[in-house]
Amino acid sequence: MENAGSLFRPPSPVEELIDPRLAARGVRLLLKRDDLLDPEIPGNKWRKLKYNIEAARRSDHATILTFGGAYSNHIRATAAAGAIFGLRTIGVIRGEEHLPLNPTLAYAAGRGMTLTYLDRPTYRRKTESEVIEALHRRFGDFSLIPEGGSNGLAVRGCAEMPDEITQNFDLVCCPCGTGGTLAGIAAGLRGDQEVLGFSVLKGANWLDDEIRRLQEDAYATPQGRWRVNLDYHFGGYAKTTPELLSFIADFEKRHGLRLDRLYTGKMMYGIFDLTEKNRFSPGTTVVAVITGPI
Structure with missing residues (x-):
């Protein structure tokens, strides 16, 4: 395992995106390139893991256990973090083992992660004490990070993002899965600034309550101003439509940046569609968070 590295990362760059469709409506768009x-630990994965890594390194066991699907970017990033920072990592994977391992799990195993599997009914109970206690009996002591990496420590890491943006702005936009990134960004805003999350999940009416819960976990009370838009999930997680894929291809042709179809593509489509519908006042400066690579 590699020697433990530095938890410091320089701020990700901010780039202005020039597009006549936005300019025609008086909207300025900045990209926060967290990707x-x-x-190996890009975007919001790094921000969510930062203080979780710090806590695990301070503990006696220096072990992280977390959950994810077979293609989870969170599993991949946690495995990389373990190798870089000298931590033992355990990935609890939803479903049965399939060999050979897919590229995500092969990478995680190659970075030293111990992979174990839970059948789907048990996996749905992964937050219950009975399941957690069984994992402790098998693996000993560990720091537990929930699926997707969103907890109070993750919120504190994501809350550092707004201070890195030196330009004046009115609104931050981010894709929204578990709500941790949005909860953190909202906590880091000042004044009338606001964050708008674009849910990538269908029927995610629970997100507002989850964001409040995450902020209370981190700060005891809700922080900042946020909204969640539920209209641009394109069928749900990992679902796409020809319209979305066409937008992503056109965006890459225009701007040389490939958006992923799970998260940033849906967010960016929403930003352009809301701009076209005059939902942003002329003169608004929007910061779009590019949370990760393809």
């Missing part, structure tokens, strides 16, 4: 934070 460039770290090649």
Whole structure:
């Protein structure tokens, strides 16, 4: 395992996106390129893991256990973090083992992660004490990070993002899965600034309550101003439509940036569609968070 590295990462760059469709409506768009934070732990994965890594390194056991699907970017990033920072990592994977391992799990195993599997009914109970106690009996002491990496420590990491943006702005937009990134960004805003999350999940009416819960976990009380838009999930998690894929291809052709179809593509489509519908006042400066690579 590699020697433990530094938890410091320089701020990710902010780039202005020039597009006549936005300019015609008086909207300025800045891209917060969190996808460039770290090649192995990119974007919001790094921000969510930062203080979880710090806590695990301070503990006696220096072990992280977390959950995810077979293609989970969170599993991949946690495995990389373990290798870089000298931590033992355990990935509890939803479903049965399939060999050979897919590229995500092969990478995680190659970075030293111990992979174990839970059948789907048990996996749905992964937050219950009975399941957690069984994992402790098998693996000993560990720091537990929930699926997707969203907890109070993750919120504190994501809350550092707004201070890195030196330009004046009115609104931050981010894709929204578990709500941790949005909860953190909202906590880091000042004045009348607001964050708008674009849910990538269908029927995610629970997100507002979850964001409040995450902020209370981190700060005891809710922080900042936020909204969640539920209209641009394109069928749900990992679902797409020809319209979305066409937008992503056109965006790459225009701007040389490939958006992923799970998260940033849906967010960016929403930003352009809301701009076209005059939902942003002329003169608004929007910061779109590019949370990760393809």
